[in-house]
Amino acid sequence: TTAMAQPVSRFPFAPIAAQIDNTIHVPEGYSWDVLVRWGDPLFSDAEGAWDPQAGVSVDMSERVFGENTDGMELFNVDGREILVVNSEYTNRDVNLPHTDGGTPGSLDDVRILQHLQGVTVMEVAEDESGWSVVIDSPYNRRIHHNSPMTFDGPAAGHPLLQTEADPTGMASLGTMNNCGSGRTPWGTYLTCEENFNGYFGATGDIPADETVAAGYRRYGIGADGWGYDYHLWDARFDTSANPNEPHRVGYVVEIDPANPDATPVKHTALGRFKHENAAYAIAADGRVVVYMGDDERGEFMYRWVSRDAYVPGEDTSTLLSEGELSVAVFDDDMTGRWVPLTPATTGMDVAHIAVFTRTAASAVGATTMDRPEWIAVHPNASEAYCCLTNNSRRGLLNDDGTVRTNAGGDPMSVNAVNPRDTNRFGQIVRWRPVGGDHGAEGFSWDLYVMAGNPEVHADGPYAGTANINAGNLFNSPDGMQIDSTGLIWIQTDGDDSNEGDFAGMGNNQMLAGDPVTGRIERFLTGPNGCEVTGLTWSSDRRTMFVGIQHPDAPFPDGEGSLPRSAIVTVRRDDNGLVG
Ligand code: FEO
Ligand code: CA
Numbered sequence: 001t002t003a004m005a006q007p008v009s010r011f012p013f014a015p016i017a018a019q020i021d022n023t024i025h026v027p028e029g030y031s032w033d034v035l036v037r038w039g040d041p042l043f044s045d046a047e048g049a050w051d052p053q054a055g056v057s058v059d060m061s062e063r064v065f066g067e068n069t070d071g072m073e074l075f076n077v078d079g080r081e082i083l084v085v086n087s088e089y090t091n092r093d094v095n096l097p098h099t100d101g102g103t104p105g106s107l108d109d110v111r112i113l114q115h116l117q118g119v120t121v122m123e124v125a126e127d128e129s130g131w132s133v134v135i136d137s138p139y140n141r142r143i144h145h146n147s148p149m150t151f152d153g154p155a156a157g158h159p160l161l162q163t164e165a166d167p168t169g170m171a172s173l174g175t176m177n178n179c180g181s182g183r184t185p186w187g188t189y190l191t192c193e194e195n196f197n198g199y200f201g202a203t204g205d206i207p208a209d210e211t212v213a214a215g216y217r218r219y220g221i222g223a224d225g226w227g228y229d230y231h232l233w234d235a236r237f238d239t240s241a242n243p244n245e246p247h248r249v250g251y252v253v254e255i256d257p258a259n260p261d262a263t264p265v266k267h268t269a270l271g272r273f274k275h276e277n278a279a280y281a282i283a284a285d286g287r288v289v290v291y292m293g294d295d296e297r298g299e300f301m302y303r304w305v306s307r308d309a310y311v312p313g314e315d316t317s318t319l320l321s322e323g324e325l326s327v328a329v330f331d332d333d334m335t336g337r338w339v340p341l342t343p344a345t346t347g348m349d350v351a352h353i354a355v356f357t358r359t360a361a362s363a364v365g366a367t368t369m370d371r372p373e374w375i376a377v378h379p380n381a382s383e384a385y386c387c388l389t390n391n392s393r394r395g396l397l398n399d400d401g402t403v404r405t406n407a408g409g410d411p412m413s414v415n416a417v418n419p420r421d422t423n424r425f426g427q428i429v430r431w432r433p434v435g436g437d438h439g440a441e442g443f444s445w446d447l448y449v450m451a452g453n454p455e456v457h458a459d460g461p462y463a464g465t466a467n468i469n470a471g472n473l474f475n476s477p478d479g480m481q482i483d484s485t486g487l488i489w490i491q492t493d494g495d496d497s498n499e500g501d502f503a504g505m506g507n508n509q510m511l512a513g514d515p516v517t518g519r520i521e522r523f524l525t526g527p528n529g530c531e532v533t534g535l536t537w538s539s540d541r542r543t544m545f546v547g548i549q550h551p552d553a554p555f556p557d558g559e560g561s562l563p564r565s566a567i568v569t570v571r572r573d574d575n576g577l578v579g
């Protein structure tokens, strides 16, 4: 009866309630299934290679699906469905069960960890029993911390990128902490290197060179790393021996899913920072625009515009190597602009801008943001969105009364686009480029949503915006894609305690938002402890692939099994389109 009284909804599903259990929920009329779990084989010689008690051998560790699935994109190559997926990080203890708490005791231990992260390219196919990985497909490929790749762009070959092992500064090994994803209009995959700093450590003195040392401070590269201990076994990660190695990560990397022999390319032109994802648009004059966030408290949002126009069918190999990188300034009057990072604006040369991009952005007075995560470009309207996931330190004061800053000393004052101190809920900013041209300098902006909890905070900023209600509570928007119908799919990576400020939000989840009405409805809930991250579709749009990262209870295989990150498929029972 109520259905008749409601306005016509463009949501093709009945929203679901928040959940606190250890499985996935989707709306009535939809079903989900598991496609692949961390450790599942990509090749027949790796069947059974991963064991929940023993982990995987070093030889087999690069022949199984990686851990902690994140951004992903699907490509149709000659009629075959090729899914390319990031593996962001690894849980050391479960992958090195023979060690003391996951601390590597050998180079082989380090190699196992290195192999389980990076990127997986795999063919997937559907039959009557659902989707599965095509074992031994010629497209299947693992790209990890040791895979050869090349540099292009302004820093390629520069002394800052030269190491003893690579005096040319042109050849890198590996891509790491692969977080969000992107794709190009010419059918390649973009993987984005985020928290690369955590893999490095030092066995001796950190280099004295002031530019290098300042970069280490800005990017958080310390002597101990985050526990991977690569530097004790693999000198490449020992910054006292190889001070330039950290300059060789933190980029957007292009991978050709159609050619398993193609060497991935690290595009230094798109800057070095803790890249979340890379969302493309085409400017009015045909140039390629790539929007990117730097996910750290008080860091920035960037835009890159190619020098040359994209012409379908013509050579695209240098499109992402020559162009202009800019950083966002958001004014409180709800306009903003992209400020170019050039030698004239920053006082830095082009190679230093590419390598120390954060420093360049600070020099032009960019707006410090509440941790920019995924950006999504609307396919049918001139607008784009960025998830500003949270910022627990926004607006806080130091002991001396000054406002807290980012690592570059830029203040994190409360402002119109980051309007709340101690922001634990997050918001999504939307911008519309002047003249509908993503290549334009200026834009107008608004907040599509400020997450909050109106059940706990009756009014004021922590209640959230008017499109937040008891039925769609969430916090910490992170992953985001806009489908071909214009629905915004929002994935969360937040506090799932379901208590206090977060009461009623349940587990992390995926919601859909209507960009026109602002209405947001819950579509999927994840298992306990997980983050929902990574979303793409089959070519026929009848299957949605959703990533479940770091569940902390036995998912997906139930009681007694080890929790495993996994990709799940979601379909309509009537075989209809899902976005
Ligand atoms: Fe890897 Fe910012 O999420
Ligand atoms: Ca993320």
Ligand code: CA
Residues within 6 Å of the ligand: 373, 389, 478, 493
């Ligand atoms: Ca996050």
Ligand code: CA
Residues within 6 Å of the ligand: 088, 493, 531, 549
């Ligand atoms: Ca994550």
